[in-house]
Amino acid sequence: MKRYDYFSPKTVSEALDILENANNDTHIIAGGTDIVLDINKGRIEPDEIVNINKLQELKYVKCEDGLIKLGSTMTFSEIESDELLNKKAKVLVVACREIGSTQIRNLGTVGGNVVNSSSAADSVAALIALDASVVLKSKNEERTMKLIDFYDNGKSKIRKNELLTEIFFDEPNQNTATAFTKLGRRKALAIVVMSMGALLEKDESNICTKAQFVLGAVSRHPSRLYEIENQIIGQEINRDNLYELIDNMSTTIYKTIVEGSPGSLRRLNSAKYKSKSIKGIAKTTFESILSDLEIK
């Protein structure tokens, strides 16, 4: 394995100074659960590794200006046990809770999950359901963009001299419920087969004022279901109205997968399977939301 230079900055400012001179083979490590494998398997050959795991400045969850803000090196375990997130962002807590295993959750960070850009990134699906944004800092600039706009067909838009420092989303009000359901082959260490994240907000008459639905592991990146969201906005949130959305979800999934790889038999089989299994996944997700909104 090629030798590389190792940096372990103590502050974000120090890290950004180092990254200002980054080249294509400069890589950032936080939890390491993706990148150490990439290095060992020869998928990347770093010249420099910048360890950001010691940056206490990036470890936080706070509520500020109507936003919930997460530092990018929060691990999945830390998110899972955070009181504020358990109260306000169940979709994210459940998604993080079902990633990998105890050891992987202890190491893996939400920032790493976002930047690694895997189609199986569970926290990304949940964050898109929350309509989250990311903050990218470099020595001389700070950019903010919606997470849904952060990807471009398999790659993230982070620049080599940038550090993902924070992820934030609107603080859900008390008439909002969120949920996440993951289908995997087993209860732990399971790469997602398909997942669904949802956020529903209602007014006092149970009319839907906001709907955000996301599917994970259907298209290359987790995707929003805007058309289906529009079907429920303005309608009463009840079991019948939610279940009525499921057929459309099924058709959308089938079309998305088949049109994504026309002529592929493997993808056709995937489309058939996933368009059926969404029925169970969606029902579980909707039941969780109905329960949290105290709608019978």
Add this chain to the structure above:
Amino acid sequence: MSKVKISFNLNYEDIVVEVESNKRLLDMLREDLNMKSVKEGCGEGECGACTVIVDGITVTSCTVLAPQVDGCSVITLEGLSKDGELDKLQESFMEAGAVQCGFCTPGMILSAKALFMKNPKPSKDEIKRAMSGNLCRCTGYKKIVEAVEIARDK
């Protein structure tokens, strides 16, 4: 700068080591520090055989770069049998017959140990969940869970 000097606490002893920056924690523990209880199973963080406890939580040492434990405390199975006396987990694994080939055992015991450090009286479900990142190809897990329950109740 491809060798890095790090100081950390290994099995309750402060040490200073110079290690190649591209070594995994697993390799440094086995090769440089003679902690042979740490096993490489899959090398991908998916089997838990290489589990060690860093700052009180379990991690798969095959996915951690050695220099990253600078300033941390690290516990391997060797740290559990101080002064030749076995930890109650080591005893209970023997009592319950929870060891066949033994390859998963160090990781299993450390996962249970880390659980006890946070929650000394876990339920069976909590035990199973805490140890869900440790795979065993021999035992079928039943006796392993029993062993942890025996240790819990001691």
